[in-house]
Amino acid sequence: MENDGRCPLHVHAFLALSLDGFIARKDGGLDWLPTENVPGEDLGFESFLSGVDVLLMGRRTFQTVLGFGQWPYGALPARIVTSSMESRDIPTWIPGNVELTRKSPVDVLTDLGREGFDSVYADGGLLVRSLLVAGRLDDLVLTRIPILLGDGIPLFGPLDQDIPLAHVETRSFPSGLVQSKYSRSTRNLPRT
């Protein structure tokens, strides 16, 4: 169903983090993430991905994905929020529906709603954090990997005030991963 611009966009995040709250090592390294697929262990990412119609990603996460050498998001349209990259910095193997933008994440959401998108996958620590602070993140799936890294790129950071969240559900997996879904709390500030 196409958004006719009258309904608010829904914005979702789906992130893996260490027990001490890092989404990557200082250099962006993800070697500590489990790489083996445990039979029968479906973390739900494919299902999550099938429920969104556009990807909104921060520049640093985009550069990490460029290091993978393949684009894991299929034909999903994507907007990359960056003040430093130019179109010519996008490798030719990246699909044509990946666009850079210099707008703020919240302004990009406004554009995406006008363009008829319904459901946004927000990715990247800084970007997710900025949407949390703006009250624009509807829900957040956190998958905790049972490891302490000691240092790295944190998901969370300083805030002007507490942000309470509402717990939706938690699942644990044979491999030791614990996945919790949180949504915006009714105790939060109203959307701006």
Place this chain on the structure above:
Amino acid sequence: MENDGRCPLHVHAFLALSLDGFIARKDGGLDWLPTENVPGEDLGFESFLSGVDVLLMGRRTFQTVLGFGQWPYGALPARIVTSSMESRDIPTWIPGNVELTRKSPVDVLTDLGREGFDSVYADGGLLVRSLLVAGRLDDLVLTRIPILLGDGIPLFGPLDQDIPLAHVETRSFPSGLVQSKYSRSTRNLPRT
């Protein structure tokens, strides 16, 4: 059953932390912890407490507890690890079986084993972290409160190397708390 000194002590921690990993605000404040008892919601702390026979606590956490105005650990013997406090700094309303020590946490564990203790409740961020690093923490119950504080006293900190942990179990509660138990991983360094 009294420890005859031939069996290793078991060391356990039980901590509440915010989603962004803080155990207290910068000033030690715990106002963000849920204070209402939700009917039927047993977080298991009483059961945990009945399974230990001595408390090992860091100085900063001890001072936070002093601020409560009552000692919540009943007749449990306690050792407080501090390099700055003196016996005269302990208020008179604190039970007589609370002792200060200037030894390192690991050395105190050696003493406690010799004294016949079996099962240690380790409390305080720095202390728990030092025991984790030393490979002397057997298990760790983390209860995540669904709130982001942005700043405070973190449970975890810098490490010389990764510390993998083994997930034991996870429970979630109607109030939104998520409690996970982790134990030392077989991938960890051997005990020193």
